[in-house]
Amino acid sequence: MAIELDALIATYQDLHRHPELGRQEHRTAGIVAEQLTALGYAVTTGVGGTGVVGVLERGEGPTVLLRADMDALPVREDTGLAYASTATAVNDDGETVPVMHACGHDLHTTCLLGAAAALVDDEAWQGRLLLVFQPDEEGGGGAQAMVDDGLFERFGTPDVVLGQHVAPVPVGVLGVRSGPAFAASDALRITLYGSGGHGSRPEATVDPVVMGAALVQRLQTVVSREIAATDTVVVTVGSFHAGVAPNVIPDEAVLGLSIRTADERVRTSVLDAVGRMTRAEATAAGATREPEIEALTSFPPVVNDAVACDRLRDAFAAAGRWIVVDPGPVTGSEDVGILADAAGAPCAYWLLGGADPALFAGATTVEEIRALVADLPSNHSPRYAPLAGATLESGVAALVTAARSWLG
Known part of the structure; x- marks a missing residue:
């Protein structure tokens, strides 16, 4: 009952055309639940809000958790694809915003649906599959919401947590790194208070625009002058x-x-x-009210288990279809580690190449490949577009290979 590639591509294009923001993934969750049910999984919806859990049991053996995220981003798509998103949604601030799967979560979801079908057809394994389709990864709250909703009390504790994230490296490359693999993330909202007035009389005001502009510049020195060059840090003012x-x-x-x-x-x-720095800029500008610094989201780094990663590398190498590399520490963030920490299970989370290999023709060194990657649209770009068919094939196979390395 395996899902054929054409059907997988159709599902992927449909999800890409109809993206949904975090905690609004109702349509996506419905598609996931329908396909898992048709495959014979025991399906539960509404876990942690819009999360979906599918369970398949095959006798005694380990419980393997495979995870995919489902949410999209408030980005206006500019890929030119025939199935490009024109969707909009209302965000938490009540604003209507464009929405796009600019991070590849539609591909993650489709790959896991393909793996779910392939593992149903594979009768050689024993154990228990726990498929987790998670909401709100971008907001950093989805994994914790599912844990708080009794994910492991209701569906059992896994022996390992596995998953993947598409990246703008060639299809056929998998990136596996032991230890701290993805960065911790903190999102802050800073409100600077001035005293408004007429634009012709700035001397009668405390201008928060100038204050904010000065702060944006000052914050650039956090990395360059506050932190050692050997430490990994990114500070971005995104709005x-x-x-x-x-x-x-x-x-x-x-x-x-x-x-x-x-x-x-x-x-x-x-x-x-x-x-x-925020308080100092407010003081320097003569603000009469302290700035507010509000933590919006915060989640820890993804720390991959060394033993689990060794098993993963061996399984990928034995399959003979991928080039497996250590990508180094990734400054992007992921909340999949929350699932592993809550379960007390090892985590093995890898990068999945999703770029057209033809774009890398002639590159023979790591430096040349990195230079080409830097020229490609990255995740979160309005022009980010993985190579659909080949990436889906690779991603499904990687999930199946990883799961089978634990399932007896």
Whole structure:
């Protein structure tokens, strides 16, 4: 009863055309539940909000958790694909925003559906499959929401947590790294308070736009002057909102920050520096009200288990269809580690190549490949578009190979 590639591509294109923001993945969850039910899985919906869990039991053996995320991003698509998204949604602030699967979660979901079908057809294994289709990875709350909703009390504790993330490296390459593999993530909202007034009389105001602009520049020194060059840190100001008219100085400015770190000591130092610089800029500008620094989301790094990764590398190598590399520490973040931590199970989470290998023709060194990757649209870009068919084939096979390396 395996899903054929054409059907997989059709599912992928449908999910891509109809993306949904975190905690709004109702249509996606319905498609997942329908396909898993047809395959014979015991299916539960509404776990952690919009999460879906499928269970398949085959006698005595280990429980293997395979995880895929389902949510999309507030990005306007610019890929030019025939199945490009034109969808919009209302975000948590009540704003209507464009929505796109700019991170590849539609591909993750489709790959896991394909693996679910392949593992039903494979009668050579014993044990228990626990398929977790998770909401709200981008918001950082989906994994915790499923845990809080009794994921492991209701469906059992896994012996290993497995999953993958598509990346702009060639199809046929898998990236497996032991230890800290994906960075911790902290998202902050900073509100700077000024005193508004007429644009022609700035001397009668405290201008939060200028204050915010100065802070944006100052924050660039967190990495370059506050943290050792050997530590992995990214500080990004992803949004800056202030004012509604060119001749009116507003009362406040709001900045959105994304911080990625790989070490708790460094994370503490970065957050302290951000707070100190924010308060200092407000004081320097003469603000009469303290700025507010609000933590929106926070989740830990993904730490891959060394023994589990060794088993994974051996299984991938034995399959003979992939080039397996150590990608180094990834500054992107993932909340899949929360599932492993809550279960007390080893985690093995890898990168899945999703770029057209033809784009890398002639590259013979790691440096040349990295240079070409840097030129490609990355995850979260409005132009990000994995090579659908070949990536789906590779991703399904990788999930099946990983699961079979644990299932007897």
